[in-house]
Amino acid sequence: IAHARQAGIxxxxxxGDYPDTAKALAESIxxxxxxKKVLTGxxxxxxxxxxxxxxxxxxxxxxxxxxxxxxxxxxxxQANDEIVAMTGxxxxxxxxxxxxxxxxxxxxxxxDVVKESADMVLTDDNYASIVQAVEQGRIIYSNIRKFxxxxxxxxxxxxxxxxxxxxxxxxxxxxxxxxLWLNLITDGAPALALAMEKGEPDIMLxxxxxxxxPIVNRTMAVGILIQTIAQTAAVLGAFVTGxxxxxVETGTTPLSGQNWLSFILxxxxxxxxxxxxxxxxxxxxxxxxxxxxxxxRSERVSLFSIGVFSNPYMQYAVGFSISLLLIxxxxxxxxxxxxxxxxxxxxxxxxxxxxxxxxxxxxxTKIFLRKxxxxxxxx
Numbered sequence: 001i002a003h004a005r006q007a008g009i010x011x012x013x014x015x016g017d018y019p020d021t022a023k024a025l026a027e028s029i030x031x032x033x034x035x036k037k038v039l040t041g042x043x044x045x046x047x048x049x050x051x052x053x054x055x056x057x058x059x060x061x062x063x064x065x066x067x068x069x070x071x072x073x074x075x076x077x078q079a080n081d082e083i084v085a086m087t088g089x090x091x092x093x094x095x096x097x098x099x100x101x102x103x104x105x106x107x108x109x110x111x112d113v114v115k116e117s118a119d120m121v122l123t124d125d126n127y128a129s130i131v132q133a134v135e136q137g138r139i140i141y142s143n144i145r146k147f148x149x150x151x152x153x154x155x156x157x158x159x160x161x162x163x164x165x166x167x168x169x170x171x172x173x174x175x176x177x178x179x180l181w182l183n184l185i186t187d188g189a190p191a192l193a194l195a196m197e198k199g200e201p202d203i204m205l206x207x208x209x210x211x212x213x214p215i216v217n218r219t220m221a222v223g224i225l226i227q228t229i230a231q232t233a234a235v236l237g238a239f240v241t242g243x244x245x246x247x248v249e250t251g252t253t254p255l256s257g258q259n260w261l262s263f264i265l266x267x268x269x270x271x272x273x274x275x276x277x278x279x280x281x282x283x284x285x286x287x288x289x290x291x292x293x294x295x296x297r298s299e300r301v302s303l304f305s306i307g308v309f310s311n312p313y314m315q316y317a318v319g320f321s322i323s324l325l326l327i328x329x330x331x332x333x334x335x336x337x338x339x340x341x342x343x344x345x346x347x348x349x350x351x352x353x354x355x356x357x358x359x360x361x362x363x364x365t366k367i368f369l370r371k372x373x374x375x376x377x378x379x
Contacts, residue, residue: 074099
């Protein structure tokens with residue numbers, strides 16, 4: 001019960017016993033909070049639905065209730081925008097279980113009628129199992145958010161890279177087959193590994209989210225924007241650097257007083273082999289997304305706090321993707337297919353340095369999220 005309360009979950013006792021018995025039991029197990037009320041069915045009969053909706057927030061125990069009272073209690077909680085999970089074992093519990101958002105029947109002592117009415121059956125009749133199920137559900141939902149955030153931010157960045165390069169009149173930094181590779185291999189394997197995360201270390205200290213809150217909420221939308229900017233800047237930076245080196249190799253340099261960026265933007269790239277720049281852009285985006293796969297393993301907690309190697313599936317996914325990236329850059333018969341070439345050490349140094357920028361941006365964003373969360377808790 002204390003664990004559930006930390007998670008923002010209220011536990012309410014509804015019983016047919018006498019109020020003194022119910023109160024004594026509720027106090028002994030920590031269910032009845034100081035200053036909260038114990039109401040009887042007879043008292044509920046004297047209240048309107050609106051009055052019950054108001055008083056139910058301060059009531060932890062209902063005694064000597066009938067099936068009709070249980071229905072009114074569930075309806076009052078739902079009217080207050082609460083998500084209600086109702087447990088029960090007898091035929092009289094079936095209507096309220098059916099009305100609730102999540103009906104839970106006792107698997108050992110429960111009747112067939114109540115099991116048929118319920119959404120789920122508790123096989124061990126243990127309240128602790130419900131709390132554990134809530135924790136597991138939060139982990140699953142959190143992993144879905146990580147999965148969605150990782151893929152949306154990566155794909156949005158890919159769109160912006162192509163869009164801005166086209167707008168600036170530059171050659172295409174990424175080919176169609178490279179984009180396909182990024183979506184199927186580079187993004188796919190780490191995204192699946194995110195589904196195997198154990199969950200945030202303090203996930204049961206989070207307050208329940210609102211029913212109307214979408215998966216892509218305001219926090220995630222801001223994160224996608226930040227990552228789109230960081231990844232786009234890193235990849236286009238690598239691409240422009242590669243184009244500059246291509247010009248240097250051909251002996252072409254800016255005129256006196258002209259900077260490199262304006263020279264590259266104004267240069268006629270038709271007929272020029274830009275594979276070096278394209279490979280640098282492709283490798284930067286690939287490694288960027290692999291680095292980020294580690295940082296998005298938690299929405300708020302630092303990567304170093306949760307442990308870089310605590311998810312073995314992520315090691316397999318990243319190792320697999322990096323190995324394939326090196327293969328398609330190094331093997332001569334694959335280079336024409338993927339429009340790549342093997343990069344020397346200096347170019348790899350640029351790629352790795354720029355690929356770290358989005359990961360560092362993600363970790364910096366987490367710092368602000370943690371501070372904001374601490375402020376909310378303090379209030």
